[in-house]
Amino acid sequence: MSVNISNRSFRPYTGEKARITRAYDYLILVLALFLFIGSFHLHFALTVGDWDFWVDWKDRQWWPLVTPLMGITFPAAVQSVMWTKFRLPLGATLCVAALLIGTWITRIFAYHYWNYFPINMVLPATMLPGALVLDAILMLSNSLTVTAVLGGASFALLFYPSNWPLFGMFHVPVEYGNGQLTVADLFGFEYIRTGMPEYLRIIERGTLRTYGQYAAPLAAFCSALLCILMYTLWWFIGKWFATVRYLNKI
Amino acid sequence: MKQLLIKCMVSLGFILSLYTLNIATVMAHGEKALEPFIRMRTIQWYDVQWDKQKFNVNEEVSVSGKFHVAEDWPVSVPKPEAAFLNISTPGPVLIRTERYLNGKPFMNSVALQPGGDYNFKIVLKGRLPGRYHIHPFFNLKDAGQVMGPGVWLEITGSPSDFFNEVKTINGEVIDMETYGLGNGIFWHLFWGLLATAWLLWWLRRPLFIPRYRMLEAGLEDELITSHDRLIAKAMLVGVPLLVLAVNAMTISEYPNAIPLQASLDQILPLSAQVNAGVVDVETLKAEYRIPERSMEFTVKVNNRSENPVQIGEFSTANVHFLNKDLQAAYQGDSTTMTAFEGLSLENPAPIQPGEQRTMTITARDGFWESEKLNGLIRDADSRIGGLLFLYDSVIGARYISSITAAVIPKFN
Numbered sequence: 001m002s003v004n005i006s007n008r009s010f011r012p013y014t015g016e017k018a019r020i021t022r023a024y025d026y027l028i029l030v031l032a033l034f035l036f037i038g039s040f041h042l043h044f045a046l047t048v049g050d051w052d053f054w055v056d057w058k059d060r061q062w063w064p065l066v067t068p069l070m071g072i073t074f075p076a077a078v079q080s081v082m083w084t085k086f087r088l089p090l091g092a093t094l095c096v097a098a099l100l101i102g103t104w105i106t107r108i109f110a111y112h113y114w115n116y117f118p119i120n121m122v123l124p125a126t127m128l129p130g131a132l133v134l135d136a137i138l139m140l141s142n143s144l145t146v147t148a149v150l151g152g153a154s155f156a157l158l159f160y161p162s163n164w165p166l167f168g169m170f171h172v173p174v175e176y177g178n179g180q181l182t183v184a185d186l187f188g189f190e191y192i193r194t195g196m197p198e199y200l201r202i203i204e205r206g207t208l209r210t211y212g213q214y215a216a217p218l219a220a221f222c223s224a225l226l227c228i229l230m231y232t233l234w235w236f237i238g239k240w241f242a243t244v245r246y247l248n249k250i
Numbered sequence: 251m252k253q254l255l256i257k258c259m260v261s262l263g264f265i266l267s268l269y270t271l272n273i274a275t276v277m278a279h280g281e282k283a284l285e286p287f288i289r290m291r292t293i294q295w296y297d298v299q300w301d302k303q304k305f306n307v308n309e310e311v312s313v314s315g316k317f318h319v320a321e322d323w324p325v326s327v328p329k330p331e332a333a334f335l336n337i338s339t340p341g342p343v344l345i346r347t348e349r350y351l352n353g354k355p356f357m358n359s360v361a362l363q364p365g366g367d368y369n370f371k372i373v374l375k376g377r378l379p380g381r382y383h384i385h386p387f388f389n390l391k392d393a394g395q396v397m398g399p400g401v402w403l404e405i406t407g408s409p410s411d412f413f414n415e416v417k418t419i420n421g422e423v424i425d426m427e428t429y430g431l432g433n434g435i436f437w438h439l440f441w442g443l444l445a446t447a448w449l450l451w452w453l454r455r456p457l458f459i460p461r462y463r464m465l466e467a468g469l470e471d472e473l474i475t476s477h478d479r480l481i482a483k484a485m486l487v488g489v490p491l492l493v494l495a496v497n498a499m500t501i502s503e504y505p506n507a508i509p510l511q512a513s514l515d516q517i518l519p520l521s522a523q524v525n526a527g528v529v530d531v532e533t534l535k536a537e538y539r540i541p542e543r544s545m546e547f548t549v550k551v552n553n554r555s556e557n558p559v560q561i562g563e564f565s566t567a568n569v570h571f572l573n574k575d576l577q578a579a580y581q582g583d584s585t586t587m588t589a590f591e592g593l594s595l596e597n598p599a600p601i602q603p604g605e606q607r608t609m610t611i612t613a614r615d616g617f618w619e620s621e622k623l624n625g626l627i628r629d630a631d632s633r634i635g636g637l638l639f640l641y642d643s644v645i646g647a648r649y650i651s652s653i654t655a656a657v658i659p660k661f662n
Contacts, residue, residue, distance in 0.1 A: 010464070013456075089482070097445050135448070168507055186426070192339050215509070
């Protein structure tokens with residue numbers, strides 16, 4: 001059951017009522033910000049984890065596959081609520097911005113000040129370009145199907161190119177120990193992680209480089225396909241949470 | 251009621267303050283946590299030495315030593331097909347600049363061969379001042395961390411003096427502490443500002459309740475204006491174009507970028523150092539006497555060398571039991587877990603060339619308990635392993651045997 005307000009009887013709130021609803025907006029926004037900083041950050045740390053923590057985990061196969069796939073979850077759910085109930089096309093951007101706030105706080109205070117890692121070794125990736133496009137597609141299409149297919153795919157496909165300007169320079173080769181490493185690999189070798197042996201890295205495994213060694217585009221397209229499905233799944237999870245069953249009068 | 255609450259709070263505060271008076275730095279990092287049969291029958295460390303234990307920020311320190319990969323590798327532990335020679339530190343208070351296995355530098359993980367002998371060297375550089383307990387150790391894939399002997403290192407100086415410059419293959423010298431940080435912050439700020447602008451565009455107007463009411467009233471078209479649509483269209487086109495353009499610029503700026511390197515290093519063992527075939531030792535029986543905290547081995551020694559030999563040391567899981575008559579021959583670090591009179595022999599007379607002798611040796615010390623090695627008798631795998639050191643005093647040679655046996659507990 002939801003509230004039915006007829007077009008003819010609709011009167012916008014004015015005066016005290018308008019002021020209270022605006023105060024309610026701010027209250028919800030602040031709460032939502034902290035909620036998403038905490039919950040999305042936790043979800044991301046548990047699922048993407050080391051791929052986002054360390055510069056020497058950001059490979060061309062698993063990093064662009066896993067990160068958007070796990071990163072589209074909360075944006076899809078929050079978009080579902082924000083769009084279907086309020087026509088606010090900002091769910092994805094809000095979630096990813098909240099995630100980045102949480103991530104930067106952790107990287108600076110937990111990784112750098114507490115555990116002494118240089119911040120450039122734990123620089124987070126960004127998904128904001130994909131989130132902006134996802135919000136724009138939802139608003140312009142007003143369609144779950146179009147947003148899932150075009151938006152979900154764009155979210156995955158934009159991830160690697162939008163992060164290469166941040167991390168490309170860490171892939172410059174270095175001659176070290178009679179072999180070649182990237183600068184990123186050298187971070188992993190030099191800056192000691194007792195609980196993170198090199199063999200734990202899940203990077204460059206599998207046969208995604210079959211087509212002329214183009215691993216990153218193949219991983220991105222694979223992720224795009226999966227993101228379409230993941231977006232749809234989490235849209236319905238968001239919808240399930242956004243019930244107005246108990247709302248009688250407003 | 252209020253007074254009772256205050257009393258409770260004061261009492262709680264007092265109790266908590268007692269804890270804060272007794273805060274001590276954690277001195278261990280789980281070196282005794284792994285099951286004893288893994289610590290004793292996987293990586294058998296010996297002759298581990300640090301070249302110094304007090305040094306400045308930016309100064310280098312090295313640890314070198316040897317290890318034998320036990321032949322009697324536990325069946326429940328995966329074979330060491332990927333192992334990583336690491337250093338236990340509380341974060342990167344030191345950086346690792348060089349690492350060698352059998353004299354060969356290696357950067358990644360390595361496959362070890364059971365029965366193989368290896369020597370190693372790790373060069374570290376002081377980064378953050380402090381006093382730290384440090385071990386060399388092996389991360390064994392799917393098994394855990396097998397610690398080598400630990401020492402206290404003291405790093406002096408100022409953390410701001412630390413620098414770590416590396417030359418790339420193109421000849422550019424980079425500072426690893428700050429490389430790419432400014433660029434990363436710039437891009438995060440750039441996209442962050444764009445996202446903030448998009449969010450503020452929507453948040454500046456009435457949000458939840460008014461919009462919900464309008465949506466319910468069928469006034470959906472009024473919620474999205476033509477300006478909103480225009481901005482969204484611009485974003486839809488502009489963001490991907492910008493991403494692709496900047497990506498192309500980065501590709502052209504770093505044309506020699508390579509993928510992360512993920513190969514497994516292949517380094518063959520040395521020629522046999524342990525069980526080298528000159529002096530053979532076979533363990534016939536091992537009994538652990540719980541009240542005495544002593545392990546009694548019955549061994550058969552076959553001396554095929556040309557000189558008499560004597561048993562001088564039994565070493566397992568970094569604990570050294572020394573024969574007091576042969577302490578001078580001991581080559582390990584005497585500050586570590588060493589029982590200087592911990593090894594006694596049933597027949598201390600030298601074993602003559604060509605002699606085969608069956609004898610009893612006893613390793614007795616509280617280390618069995620304090621190092622949690624006596625837990626072996628309650629494990630599913632209760633076999634012991636370790637290195638037995640025999641010395642030839644005529645030519646100064648040392649023979650090492652990796653011995654192993656099932657342990658029989660004696661409770662009384």
